Amino acid sequence: MSAASNARKGRPDLEIVVFEAGEWVSYSACGIPYLVGGDVKEVDDLLVRTPRELRDRLHIDVRTQHRVTAVDVHERSVEVHADRKDRTFTLGFDELVIATGAKPFRPELPGIDAPWVRGVQTLVDANELLRHASDVSCREVVVVGGGYIGLEMAEAFVRWGATVTVLEAADHVMGSLDADFAERIHASLRGIGVDVRTNTGVLGFESRKGESNDRGSVTTEDGAIPADVVVLGMGVAPSSELADAAGLALGVKGAIVVDRQQRTSVDGVWAAGDCALSQHRVSGQPVHIALGTVANKQGRVAGINIAGGYATFPGVVGTAITKVCNTEVARTGLTEGEAAAAGFSAIATTTETSIRAGYLPDAGSMAVKLVAERGTGLLLGAQIVGDEGSAKRIDTIATALWSRLTVGDLIDLDLAYAPPFSSVWDPVQTAARKAERALAAVE
Amino acid sequence: MSAASNARKGRPDLEIVVFEAGEWVSYSACGIPYLVGGDVKEVDDLLVRTPRELRDRLHIDVRTQHRVTAVDVHERSVEVHADRKDRTFTLGFDELVIATGAKPFRPELPGIDAPWVRGVQTLVDANELLRHASDVSCREVVVVGGGYIGLEMAEAFVRWGATVTVLEAADHVMGSLDADFAERIHASLRGIGVDVRTNTGVLGFESRKGESNDRGSVTTEDGAIPADVVVLGMGVAPSSELADAAGLALGVKGAIVVDRQQRTSVDGVWAAGDCALSQHRVSGQPVHIALGTVANKQGRVAGINIAGGYATFPGVVGTAITKVCNTEVARTGLTEGEAAAAGFSAIATTTETSIRAGYLPDAGSMAVKLVAERGTGLLLGAQIVGDEGSAKRIDTIATALWSRLTVGDLIDLDLAYAPPFSSVWDPVQTAARKAERALAAVE
Numbered sequence: 001m002s003a004a005s006n007a008r009k010g011r012p013d014l015e016i017v018v019f020e021a022g023e024w025v026s027y028s029a030c031g032i033p034y035l036v037g038g039d040v041k042e043v044d045d046l047l048v049r050t051p052r053e054l055r056d057r058l059h060i061d062v063r064t065q066h067r068v069t070a071v072d073v074h075e076r077s078v079e080v081h082a083d084r085k086d087r088t089f090t091l092g093f094d095e096l097v098i099a100t101g102a103k104p105f106r107p108e109l110p111g112i113d114a115p116w117v118r119g120v121q122t123l124v125d126a127n128e129l130l131r132h133a134s135d136v137s138c139r140e141v142v143v144v145g146g147g148y149i150g151l152e153m154a155e156a157f158v159r160w161g162a163t164v165t166v167l168e169a170a171d172h173v174m175g176s177l178d179a180d181f182a183e184r185i186h187a188s189l190r191g192i193g194v195d196v197r198t199n200t201g202v203l204g205f206e207s208r209k210g211e212s213n214d215r216g217s218v219t220t221e222d223g224a225i226p227a228d229v230v231v232l233g234m235g236v237a238p239s240s241e242l243a244d245a246a247g248l249a250l251g252v253k254g255a256i257v258v259d260r261q262q263r264t265s266v267d268g269v270w271a272a273g274d275c276a277l278s279q280h281r282v283s284g285q286p287v288h289i290a291l292g293t294v295a296n297k298q299g300r301v302a303g304i305n306i307a308g309g310y311a312t313f314p315g316v317v318g319t320a321i322t323k324v325c326n327t328e329v330a331r332t333g334l335t336e337g338e339a340a341a342a343g344f345s346a347i348a349t350t351t352e353t354s355i356r357a358g359y360l361p362d363a364g365s366m367a368v369k370l371v372a373e374r375g376t377g378l379l380l381g382a383q384i385v386g387d388e389g390s391a392k393r394i395d396t397i398a399t400a401l402w403s404r405l406t407v408g409d410l411i412d413l414d415l416a417y418a419p420p421f422s423s424v425w426d427p428v429q430t431a432a433r434k435a436e437r438a439l440a441a442v443e
Numbered sequence: 444m445s446a447a448s449n450a451r452k453g454r455p456d457l458e459i460v461v462f463e464a465g466e467w468v469s470y471s472a473c474g475i476p477y478l479v480g481g482d483v484k485e486v487d488d489l490l491v492r493t494p495r496e497l498r499d500r501l502h503i504d505v506r507t508q509h510r511v512t513a514v515d516v517h518e519r520s521v522e523v524h525a526d527r528k529d530r531t532f533t534l535g536f537d538e539l540v541i542a543t544g545a546k547p548f549r550p551e552l553p554g555i556d557a558p559w560v561r562g563v564q565t566l567v568d569a570n571e572l573l574r575h576a577s578d579v580s581c582r583e584v585v586v587v588g589g590g591y592i593g594l595e596m597a598e599a600f601v602r603w604g605a606t607v608t609v610l611e612a613a614d615h616v617m618g619s620l621d622a623d624f625a626e627r628i629h630a631s632l633r634g635i636g637v638d639v640r641t642n643t644g645v646l647g648f649e650s651r652k653g654e655s656n657d658r659g660s661v662t663t664e665d666g667a668i669p670a671d672v673v674v675l676g677m678g679v680a681p682s683s684e685l686a687d688a689a690g691l692a693l694g695v696k697g698a699i700v701v702d703r704q705q706r707t708s709v710d711g712v713w714a715a716g717d718c719a720l721s722q723h724r725v726s727g728q729p730v731h732i733a734l735g736t737v738a739n740k741q742g743r744v745a746g747i748n749i750a751g752g753y754a755t756f757p758g759v760v761g762t763a764i765t766k767v768c769n770t771e772v773a774r775t776g777l778t779e780g781e782a783a784a785a786g787f788s789a790i791a792t793t794t795e796t797s798i799r800a801g802y803l804p805d806a807g808s809m810a811v812k813l814v815a816e817r818g819t820g821l822l823l824g825a826q827i828v829g830d831e832g833s834a835k836r837i838d839t840i841a842t843a844l845w846s847r848l849t850v851g852d853l854i855d856l857d858l859a860y861a862p863p864f865s866s867v868w869d870p871v872q873t874a875a876r877k878a879e880r881a882l883a884a885v886e
Contacts, residue, residue, distance in 0.1 A: 031802060031862050045802040148861075281857075292867045293860045314855050321859035330859050359474060359488040389832070392865070395839045395858045402856050403846035412757050413845055414724075415838045416764035416773050417736045418591075419474050422835070424735045 001026045001054065002299025003097045003272050003306070008058045010307025016060045017091065019080055021067040024123045025051060030292050032126045033149065036133050037156030043123050043130070071096065071246035073266045095268050095306050098243050098256065099299065102236035102274035102290045111205030116215050117230040120149050129153070132229040133160045141165070142218045142227040144202050146173025148322045150233020151185070154194050155325060157231075165195040165225055167202055167218065176320060177383050178335045180350070181369055184385040188327040197222075205230060236290045238275045251277050255288040260312040262302035270306065272298035279315035282333050282380055282401055283342040289316055317401040318381070321391050328391030332398040333381025336371055345374045347438045351431045355389050357419035366390035368431035370397075370407065377406040377439050382428070396428050407435045444469045444497065445742025446540045446715050446749070451501045453750025459503045460534065462523055464510040467566045468494060473735055475569045476592065479576050480599030486566050486573070514539065514689035516709045538711050538749050541686050541699065542742065545679035545717035545733045554648030559658050560673040563592050572596070575672040576603045584608070585661045585670040587645050589616025591765045593676020594628070597637050598768060600674075608638040608668055610645055610661065619763060620826050621778045623793070624812055627828040631770040640665075648673060679733045681718045694720050698731040703755040705745035713749065715741035722758035725776045725823055725844055726785040732759055760844040761824070764834050771809075771834030775841040776824025779814055788817045790881045794874045798832050800862035809833035811874035813840075813850065820849040820882050825871070839871050850878045 004016050018025065026049040034040045051062040065083040072079070077092045104119025106112050116132075118125055132138045133156065141157040143150045146168035154164045166173065166189065172182035173189070173196060189196050200220050205227075207216040217224040238255040240248075249257040249265035256271040258264055260279075264271050273295035280287045297313055304311040321330040339346040348371045355364040366386025372379055382397040384390055400410055410432035417424050425433070447459050461468065469492040477483045494505040506523075512531065513522040520535045547562025549555050559575075561568055575581045576599065584600040586593045589611035597607045609616065609632065615625035616632070616639060632639050643663050648670075650659040660667040681698040683691075692700040692708035699714040701707055703722075707714050716738035723730045740756055747754040764773040782789040791814045798807040809829025815822055825840040827833055843853055853875035860867055868876070 028800065028802070028862065028867070030860070030867075031800060034800075034803060034862050039804060040802050291860070293857065296867050297855065315857075317857045319857045319859045321861045321864050323861065323863050332857070332859070357471065357474060357477075359471070359483050360477060361482060389835075392832075392836070392859060393838070395836070395856075395869070396842050398857050398859065399839050399842040399846070399848075402852070403842070403848065405842075405846065409845070412740065413838075414736070414758075414760045414762045414775070414841050416762045416775070416835060416841065417473070417734070418764045418766065419471065419477050420766050421764050424471070424473075424739050426838070 001049070001060075002296045003099060003270070003303040004054075004060045005058055006300045006303025007306045008060060008303075010304060010309050014307070018054075018060055018062045019066040019068050019078070020062065020064045022122055022124065023064050025049075025062055025064065026054065027123055028292070029121060032120050032129070033152035033156045035126055036129045036153065037159050043126055046123065046126070068242060071098075071242060071269075073246050073248075073269060076268070095270065097302055097306070098248070098264070098269065098271040098275060099273045100239040100242055100275045101295075102238050104232045105234045105237050106232060107234070109202060109204045111207065111216070114205050114207050114216060116207070116228070117205050117232065119232045120153060121236070129229070129231070133157055133162070135228075138228040139163060140226050140228050141231065142167060142225055143231045143233050144218070145232065145234035146196070146198075147175060147233050147235055148320065150231065151189065151324050152322060153231045153233060154189065155192065158192050158194060162228075163195075164193075165197065167200045167220060167225075168196070168198045169201045171198050173198070174329065176331055176335070177329070178337060178348075178369065181367070181383045181385050184367065185324055185327060185329060188325045192325050236274065238288060238290070240275050243271065243275065252286050253288040257286075258298075260314065261305045261310075262298055262313060263305075270302040272302045278313070281315040281317050283338070285342065287316065287318070289318065291320065317398050319394060319398040321394060323391070326388060328384070328386055328388065330384045330391035330394035331382065332394050333379065333401045334371060335381060335383065339371050339380045344380055346371050346380055347374060347435065347442060349431065349434045349438045351427070351434050353427045353430050354423060355387060355427065356421060357423055360419055364389060366393075366427055368427055370431045370435040372407045372435050372439060374439065374442055377408055377436070379405055379407060379410060382431070390427070393426070393428055396426075407432050407439060411436065444492070444503075445739050446542060446713070446746040447503050448497075448501055449743045449746025450749045451503060451746075453747060453752050457750070461497075461503055461505045462509040462511050462521070463505065463507045465565055465567065466507050468492075468505055468507065469497065470566055471735070472564060475563050475572070476595035476599045478569055479572045479596065480602050486569055489566065489569070511685060514541075514685060514712075516689050516691075516712060519711070538713065540745055540749070541691075541707070541712065541714040541718060542716045543682040543685055543718045545681050547675045548677045548680050549675065550677070552645060552647045554650065554659070557648050557650050557659060559650070559671070560648050560675065562675045563596060564679070572672070572674070576600055576605070578671075581671040582606060583669050583671050584674065585610060585668055586674045586676050587661070588675065588677035589639070589641075590618060590676050590678055591763065593674065594632065594767050595765060596674045596676060597632065598635065601635050601637060605671075606638075607636075608640060610643045610663060610668075611639070611641045612644045614641050616641070617772065619774055619778070620772070621780060621791075621812065624810070624826045624828050627810065628767055628770060628772060631768045635768050679717065681731060681733070683718050686714065686718065695729050696731040700729075701741075703757065704748045705741055705756060706748075713745045715745045721756070724758040724760050726781070728785065730759065730761070732761065734763065760841050762837060762841040764837060766834070769831060771827070771829055771831065773827045773834035773837035774825065775837050776822065776844045777814060778824060778826065782814050782816075782823045787823055789814050789823055790817060790878065790885055792874065792877045792881045794870070794877050796870045796873050797866060798830060798870065799864060800866055803862055807832060809836075809870055811870055813874045813878040815850045815878050815882060817882065817885055820851055820879070822848055822850060822853060825874070833870070836869070836871055839869070850875045850882060854879065
């Protein structure tokens with residue numbers, strides 16, 4: 001929808017048709033855990049724009065429950081199946097944007113297609129998860145995968161009084177953090193009663209016999225865990241089958257290869273969002289990062305270019321943020337592990353400071369880990385775990401990474417200080433000072 | 444103390460003597476309003492390090508109540524008056540750091556030296572203001588000058604139940620903001636009952652006759668306002684008399700001229716903190732910015748260089764932040780007015796957005812004003828006024844200014860998003876998108 005609305009802004013004369021396989025367009029999938037947890041009242045609150053608004057205000061012809069089944073890049077047409085009328089038709093195009101998004105990763109395990117095993121992606125999922133959460137007979141919830149969405153969902157179900165178990169195949173949750181920082185999240189989760197089981201792979205899902213097939217158990221190497229509902233939080237995979245079948249080049253993890261203008265390998269065909277690749281500005285490598293921020297930016301760039309303007313998407317630095325209970329978590333750039341994998345020789349330092357002036361009540365505390373390149377002092381990444389008011393400071397470091405600043409530059413930045421907001425050296429600068437000493441020590 | 448402790452870290456063998464005219468060293472002057480307002484329990488909480496700690500841990504010979512009365516840069520010595528013993532002596536130096544700070548601006552008005560007219564600078568002021576605030580007979584407080592400290596003190600006294608009047612000679616408080624943004628603060632102040640009188644110059648201060656000379660009234664063109672205590676919040680002036688008498692070059696507002704290593708115009712004499720100038724990275728001009736952040740950074744640089752290391756202070760971008768009641772305020776770079784004065788042709792746009800995802804309860808709102816150069820789109824400055832969680836986002840823009848980013852770059856930044864922290868386009872990016880449209884419109 002971002003591509004469509006930006007194309008509209010640039011070219012009032014374009015005929016713009018949007019096909020959506022599901023029932024909804026333009027909604028916040030990231031809001032689903034907050035809907036299930038009760039902060040958001042109803043599914044409709046997550047809608048940014050209704051198809052009617054898009055039609056009336058932006059003159060975009062949005063057709064929901066229309067599934068594009070094939071793309072013919074030579075004939076310049078798409079084949080569409082209209083679900084309600086159950087008929088198939090073909091529509092020609094001058095320019096095509098593929099924005100098929102991503103789907104929750106579903107490993108091939110026995111029973112994974114049971115109706116009580118759900119991803120967190122569409123508003124159908126949202127409704128279904130909310131129905132489970134608010135059902136008094138829903139007492140036992142298993143979350144498979146301890147990523148952002150998995151942990152947000154764990155907290156949402158705890159709020160309803162359910163017993164929640166998180167199963168994580170790796171040795172720590174939050175795979176996008178280094179283990180030492182992820183450990184801090186374990187403590188928070190356990191604090192609200194979540195049973196976090198690391199190094200625990202799932203073998204399958206078994207529906208309960210003799211019942212309505214509406215619940216079952218999760219089989220692990222350590223035995224079965226009963227579950228009224230299972231939430232899949234194992235990450236997502238790009239939905240690129242349509243693009244693949246059309247002959248478009250795919251890259252890392254099967255995501256669609258795009259250039260900085262969001263052009264695919266085929267002339268006049270564009271891709272944006274969770275189905276497409278991005279360039280990582282720190283590692284210099286293509287990455288698949290399925291986040292709403294990236295999707296919106298890529299869509300905007302595609303739309304502007306389609307309308308004859310010029311815009312580029314210069315890449316990501318891998319920023320992400322969440323909140324688990326009252327612990328805030330953020331990361332940007334490369335972890336220690338990722339820096340090594342990308343070929344950097346790096347140092348990493350961790351500092352713990354108060355968030356505000358230490359002499360104020362409830363100053364709170366936060367830990368900052370900085371990763372920097374040996375020799376140059378180039379910032380490579382950061383992780384933050386802390387109390388309220390800590391995590392959004394990752395933006396300072398994300399901006400610094402974007403500009404290729406060094407640890408020394410971070411010390412010099414003119415960041416805002418007053419006692420209710422920071423100590424006189426902002427926590428990220430205190431972190432930089434420690435990193436600078438570590439860099440000097442290894443020179 | 445920052446210069447002294449950094450010099451110590453680099454050179455364990457140096458003999459380091461610190462002369463301080465007052466009783467305290469190494470304290471947070473910025474914390475005084477929070478002490479007076481009751482958030483901080485006692486004056487000692489504002490001490491970072493005691494003279495004893497500095498002596499014992501860092502082997503720095505701190506001598507309080509020692510006033511340096513003259514510097515002889517040819518003889519390389521200082522003349523010192525020891526208040527307690529009431530004697531004067533001379534001490535030679537190899538390297539001298541002048542860190543005499545700033546003093547509250549006191550216009551030459553009749554009665555301004557009355558004991559009930561106080562600045563907010565030292566811990567003596569802090570004790571005296573706290574004594575007034577907690578005195579049940581202190582009912583009427585006048586704050587002269589509506590800058591950061593003045594408004595923070597106004598709020599502190601309101602908390603004690605006093606009637607507070609703020610007198611501001613200009614047409615709006617917060618002179619470091621444009622008028623349209625300062626207006627938003629007026630509303631907050633009035634909301635807690637502060638009587639804000641703009642365009643109101645002070646003519647003098649009159650002590651009440653027949654009483655203990657411990658209160659009086661403030662004379663203005665619109666009549667006299669009774670006052671149990673007057674707080675001077677008219678900004679500060681560098682304390683550079685000693686440097687001037689020693690023949691050091693002074694610049695804007697009489698602050699000491701320093702190079703990027705914090706060297707003054709005289710070899711072996713350094714200056715740092717509120718008495719020294721800084722370079723403004725956006726305007727390219729020397730500025731006097733008396734803030735703890737700048738002072739700490741400059742002191743660090745001087746200390747490292749004195750110890751034979753190499754460090755530079757590459758300047759400021761003019762970042763500042765505060766909180767008035769529950770309204771947060773921040774600014775960085777140049778205002779519209781400052782941009783014009785610095786010779787830029789600039790556009791300015793204001794956006795109002797929710798701080799978090801709009802569908803969450805208590806999402807809060809914030810206004811962002813961006814100032815950018817026509818043609819290049821170079822970011823020149825920003826102002827933020829908003830609810831809790833808004834103002835510290837100025838750091839993203841401060842970092843962008845530091846790196847000389849454009850409005851287009853700000854749109855592209857990979858900032859952190861999750862519903863409890865932001866909308867999918869961070870408020871500063873929504874502001875950048877509006878600024879981009881304004882730039883396109885004037886091209």
